[in-house]
Amino acid sequence: MEANTDSRFDPNFATRLLLDIAHEQSVEQLLQKLIRSAMERSDMACVQVWLVDKGDRCSVCPQRLKCPNQTCCLHWVAGGGRSLSDSGSGVRRYDDPTARLPLGVGLVGKVAATGQQLILRGLDKMPDVLAEFDWLEQEHVRGFNGSPITFKGELLGVSVAFVREDMPDEALPWGQIFADHIGTAIANARAFEEIQRLKAQLEQQNTYLQEEVVEAKAFGDLVGQSAALRQIISQIDLVAPTEASVLILGETGTGKDLVAHEIYRRSQRKDNPMVRVNCASIPKELFESEFFGHVKGAFTSAIKDRPGRFETAEGGTLFLDEIGELPMEMQGKLLRVLQEKRYERVGDDRTRQANVRVIAATNRDLKKEVAAGRFREDLYYRLHVFPIHVTTLKERKDDIPLLAKHFIDLSVKELRCPKPRLTRAAVARLQNYDWPGNVRELRNVIERAVILARGGSLFFDLPATDSAPPPASSAPHLGAKVGSEYFTEAEMQRRERENLIAVLERSRWKIKGLNGAAELLGVKPTTLLSRMKKMGIKRPGK
Numbered sequence: 001m002e003a004n005t006d007s008r009f010d011p012n013f014a015t016r017l018l019l020d021i022a023h024e025q026s027v028e029q030l031l032q033k034l035i036r037s038a039m040e041r042s043d044m045a046c047v048q049v050w051l052v053d054k055g056d057r058c059s060v061c062p063q064r065l066k067c068p069n070q071t072c073c074l075h076w077v078a079g080g081g082r083s084l085s086d087s088g089s090g091v092r093r094y095d096d097p098t099a100r101l102p103l104g105v106g107l108v109g110k111v112a113a114t115g116q117q118l119i120l121r122g123l124d125k126m127p128d129v130l131a132e133f134d135w136l137e138q139e140h141v142r143g144f145n146g147s148p149i150t151f152k153g154e155l156l157g158v159s160v161a162f163v164r165e166d167m168p169d170e171a172l173p174w175g176q177i178f179a180d181h182i183g184t185a186i187a188n189a190r191a192f193e194e195i196q197r198l199k200a201q202l203e204q205q206n207t208y209l210q211e212e213v214v215e216a217k218a219f220g221d222l223v224g225q226s227a228a229l230r231q232i233i234s235q236i237d238l239v240a241p242t243e244a245s246v247l248i249l250g251e252t253g254t255g256k257d258l259v260a261h262e263i264y265r266r267s268q269r270k271d272n273p274m275v276r277v278n279c280a281s282i283p284k285e286l287f288e289s290e291f292f293g294h295v296k297g298a299f300t301s302a303i304k305d306r307p308g309r310f311e312t313a314e315g316g317t318l319f320l321d322e323i324g325e326l327p328m329e330m331q332g333k334l335l336r337v338l339q340e341k342r343y344e345r346v347g348d349d350r351t352r353q354a355n356v357r358v359i360a361a362t363n364r365d366l367k368k369e370v371a372a373g374r375f376r377e378d379l380y381y382r383l384h385v386f387p388i389h390v391t392t393l394k395e396r397k398d399d400i401p402l403l404a405k406h407f408i409d410l411s412v413k414e415l416r417c418p419k420p421r422l423t424r425a426a427v428a429r430l431q432n433y434d435w436p437g438n439v440r441e442l443r444n445v446i447e448r449a450v451i452l453a454r455g456g457s458l459f460f461d462l463p464a465t466d467s468a469p470p471p472a473s474s475a476p477h478l479g480a481k482v483g484s485e486y487f488t489e490a491e492m493q494r495r496e497r498e499n500l501i502a503v504l505e506r507s508r509w510k511i512k513g514l515n516g517a518a519e520l521l522g523v524k525p526t527t528l529l530s531r532m533k534k535m536g537i538k539r540p541g542k
Contacts, residue, residue: 018181025192030185031078039080045141046081049182050074050101050108051157052150057100067102074101074112074158081162084139106132109147111158117176120144121166136162139406145168147179147228151187165334222258224399225404228391232259238506239386240266245338247323247383248361250390253440256361257321264317269357273318277309280322287330289346292337298347298537310343310354317357323383324364324375333377358383393435393442400431400442407443408458411450418455426458433462500528509539 020037024030031049038047058064067073076099104113107129111118121143123129123136129144130136143163149156159179222229239246240263247254257276264274282290283508289298293308309318320326326334337343341354360383369375393400404422413420435441449458487495502518509518511525518525532538 014214018178022188024185025188027186027189027193028078030182030189033080034078034182038161043163044161045139045164046079046160046162048079048160049077049149049157049405050093050109050112050160051077052103052112055100057098061100063100063102063105066105068104073103074108076100077157100531107144108146108158108160111148111160112155115148115150115155117148118144118146118373119167119175119180120369124232133162140164145175147175149179149183149186151183156186157182176225207305221260222255224396225401225402226396228396228449229399231520232312232388232390234515235386235388236262236266237515238520239263239388241268242386243357245357245383245385246359247366247385247387248359248390249366249387250361250363251392251438252363252388253438254392255439256363256390257319259362259388260319260321260359263359264319267317267357269316272312273316275309275313275320276319276321278321280325284327288333291330291334292343292345294346295348298345302347305345308343308345310337310356311345311352313356315355317359320358320360322362323360324362324366324369326375328374328376329540331379335376335382338379338382393438397431401427403442404430404446406413407446408450410443411447415447415451417450417453420450420453420455421457423457429460429462433460493535496531497537500531500535500537504532504539 020178021030021034024033034049035047038044051074052072053071055061055067055070056075058067058070061067061073063073064070076096101109101112103109107118107120111331120126120129123142123144124140133141135141139162141162143161143166145161145163145167147159149159159175159182161175222233236259246260246263248259250256260276261274264270277290279287289302289306289308291308291310293306293311294302296302296304333343337354337357342351343354344351366380366384369379404427408420408422411417430442430445437444445460445462446458449460453459465499500521503517503520507515507520510516511518511528513519516525518528523529
């Protein structure tokens with residue numbers, strides 16, 4: 001708004017100012033704009049806005065003895081002045097955010113107490129007013145206009161103007177007009193600020209709620225919300241209610257045991273035991289006894305009958321971890337149990353029934369083990385009824401913040417350490433690391449950091465090369481045989497088409513939503529539909 005240096009009253013200027021402040025959505029900005037515009041007039045010595053608020057400085061307020069009610073008073077909230085002296089010392093005391101005025105005391109306080117506009121001319125001839133404002137004479141102030149600021153009958157405050165010339169008659173009503181418009185503008189700005197505050201509060205609560213929902217949706221200890229984890233969870237949903245054998249594949253430390261436990265927990269056998277066997281920790285000569293048990297006297301150290309893991313897991317689930325470590329001679333006996341549902345204890349000729357569901361896990365490539373003659377092909381296919389591939393941590397880095405929070409809480413509880421602070425920089429450092437040891441390494445790193453933090457900020461001592469190495473080229477080397485180390489384009493297209501049809505049939509041609517084909521494949525429904533159209537795949541009967 002252009003400056004109005006003319007001291008004469010200009011109704012157009014006043015109208016434009018009122019329209020301007022009506023659009024403000026912040027009380028502070030509204031008042032500052034009002035003060036700046038008012039001070040553009042050359043005859044204006046000082047402008048102030050006082051708003052009613054609770055008494056907050058009563059113990060140190062110089063007006064305390066005069067204050068009739070210390071529960072509320074006038075607070076200075078905005079003001080400005082133009083002094084005739086270079087220093088501006090004459091009006092600086094009325095630019096003080098700590099200033100307070102009792103209701104009913106002094107000129108401004110009387111306006112607030114009576115709710116009536118107060119206009120004075122010839123202040124230079126009023127000793128009592130000059131005594132209250134000792135700078136008026138020095139600044140050649142002659143007029144005073146104090147108007148109550150109200151909204152719907154409620155007193156909000158007082159607007160005050162000190163001028164160096166007697167105000168003309170046509171300007172007198174405008175003081176109250178300004179005050180009334182200021183009251184409405186303040187009420188609107190306060191309402192908008194309250195809306196913004198509630199909106200921010202709601203957004204914060206929504207963030208907390210989303211975190212709780214994510215945690216509530218997490219399957220047991222399978223923490224995260226990445227697409228890779230959601231695909232695993234979808235596969236668990238599909239196979240858990242069935243009696244199918246499951247083979248869980250993945251690198252060491254990816255959490256294959258957690259997937260196995262979640263399948264068990266969501267299965268119809270959840271009320272019966274789940275027995276875990278670590279095939280890598282059993283001596284070769286004890287496998288048969290460990291799996292099927294033995295009778296007293298079956299061998300030298302068999303001093304009493306002992307049930308095996310199959311018998312212990314009767315009616316429940318047997319989790320064979322590191323199944324790739326199973327000796328060849330034991331693989332045939334396991335296959336017989338899986339096929340015939342029968343076994344005998346070592347040294348016993350009594351045949352027992354095996355009502356057990358088997359879940360196996362390995363970090364080995366069993367297909368290569370079969371090709372190398374180290375794993376029986378028939379056992380492989382018996383276990384490979386429903387494979388689940390557990391992705392590496394570097395393939396699901398979106399889950400690292402949630403995993404970090406989860407492991408911090410566990411570490412604080414288990415190690416009895418003070419809870420540390422997880423900063424954004426620390427999370428970024430975790431997400432930039434390659435994690436060759438997967439989730440297990442992440443937990444170990446966090447446990448160490450929690451101990452060292454002593455309740456302060458977490459620092460993760462990771463190698464300096466915090467970036468993943470470039471992936472090895474998958475291009476075939478010269479001289480590779482067609483069909484052994486790479487596929488032709490036609491073969492790749494045929495396999496992709498077969499895979500799409502297999503997934504569509506498993507999902508009963510459901511494209512979107514939970515357990516839909518797009519979710520199982522880990523792609524968007526639109527991407528899947530585009531591929532189906534490109535390959536000419538249509539649901540049978542349509």
